[in-house]
Amino acid sequence: MTLRAGILGFGVAGRYFHAPLLRAAGFSIPAVVTSKPDSAREYLGKVDVLGSADELLARDDIDLVVIASPSTLHAPQAAAALRAGKHVVVDKPAAASTLELTDLDQLASSSRRKLAVFHNRRWDSDFLTMKKLIDAGQLGEINSYHARWDRFRPQVTDRWRDRDEPGNGILYDLGTHLIDQTVVLFGMPEWLYANAFIQRENSVTVDGFEILLGKGKLRITLGVSLLTADGGYRYRVNGSRASFLKAGLDQQEAQLRAGAEPNEHFFGVEPAEQWGTLVYGETGQREVVTPETGRWLSFYEDMRTAIEDDGPVPVSAAQAYDTIRIIEAALTSSAMGCRIDLQPDAPLVSR
Template sequence: MTLRAGIIGFGVAGRYFHAPLLRAAGIPIAAVVTSRPEPAREYLDKVDVLGSAEELMARNDIDLVVISSPNTLHAPQAAAALRAGKHVVVEKPVAATAAEVSDLEQLATQHKRKFTVFQNRRWDSDFLTLKKLIEQDRLGAIYSYHARWDRFRPRVTDFWRDRDAANHGVLYDLGTHLIDQALMLFGTPDWLFANVYTQRENGSTTDGFEILCGKGPLRISIGVNYLTADGGYRYRVNGSRASFLKPGLDQQEPQLRGGMEPNDALFGTEPPEQWGTLVHGESGQREGVTPETGRWVTFYEIMRRAIEEDGPVPVPASQAYDTIRIVEAALTSSAMGCRIDLQPAAPPVSR
């Protein structure tokens, strides 16, 4: 049986992330739900363009539904797709609350379907490089981890991302990537203190945040600001042996938006001026670090095996639950101006 996918939403994420990556992973795209059929037909040729998510979910030739719609639709559309007997990939943020994530996992278990969240930034070049350095103990014991994703976007747009809604704003957007990466490296922190704010004139949703977390002696600092012309370092990670400094962002998004396909030989590679630097503590010697190749398509390769061979999904619901739980704790900390202790929670059982 050939696994066939349908995509709900064909904006930037649907067109430039999911469609190319699905094709590169060998998953045909049978149908797309979009109000703008031209880009879908231009890229996917004879794909069926549908007018509603309900039409897509009713089709018997769709096995996997990829949800790339506005944030507020993620959870209800994921629930509807699972009830319709489809496997589901949903864009981050999966939901506004951890309780909603738990409900979706229960639905997936009930209907015996695979459910996962598109945390593609686990396969960024720089994150893979940092992960390898830590696994090889090149940095020693990690004592401080700083990760940022600053941008210069001073103007509030009329796009849905800049409108006030339960799971809009930069913490739910870029923040879920930064939180997910920190959780993958270090696990759940003991506590956090957060400041989530709006700085831009006429802004109706959050456009910046700072989160400080602690786990034993380790301090984790992540943040985003939309009024930063100089992005500075993406990572500053300090260990007992060395520090790792990394400027710039992973190249897969601009490569995809520029028309490069995931099977291109240069896809996922970084220019030398963006390579990270290892600074050795004892000698102060600086060493250039050859980066790993970024590979977002790994996400869909794992998802394909999960469906065809009943294997594990790339991002279990338990991990998506933990990410949204941290988001909720950060919002509470910011609103109350206090530190939040992150006691162990009972996440849903992952398939």
């Protein structure tokens, strides 16, 4: 039987991320909730355009609810969908606090429904390439990891992302991806120092940050600036044998916005001018690395399997909990000007 998904929110995320990936993974989309009916019908064709989340949750022809609404609505809408007996994918951040995430995880467990968080950047080309190099030992023992996501966005907009509300700000936006990737690669850090700040004129929420994290001898630095014309390297990973340097952004978002579909042969392929470089420590020899193909589609393929076969979801609430825990610690560290210890790890029901 074809699984049926309803999308709650059809802005950029709903239209360009979730809808194409859902269809390519074999889901049908009978209904969406949006104030932009023309956009939904232009892409999906015959689809019911609804005016409220309650209308979507009341339908019996929806197996999975995908929450692509503003961040402040993620946790309450995910809870409502679980209570309505639906499986749920919620866009990042799943919640503004670890307490909310714990409640969602417990609710998903008690309702026997699948809850997954859309941390799609685990399937970026550059991240898959970097992880493969690290896992294969090609860099040796990693001693430092540097990841940045700088942009030039000097103007503050009137969009929900720039409003002073829980779950907004760059730490919860781009920071969520950088932190999630870090935990996937190295596990939970032991401590952090952080500076979360506002730089842009008229900004009312965090629009930049620098975080230093440690785990044993490993040092990790993560950062975002919205006032940087040249972002430089996205990743610099240094090991006992070699370093890996990588600039440029994964292509999947740009391809989806341009109208490409996730099952086209060129989807997720990095242009040659963006390929990363290995630099060997003993010789200084430089080697261009053929990248892995980015594949956000894997998220929804894994979600479909999780629902059909009662298997694990692609990104669990427990994994998302670790990311939000680090964000909370970073905000505390910045406010107090102190180091925050992250060990021992806090429990979560489904961990």
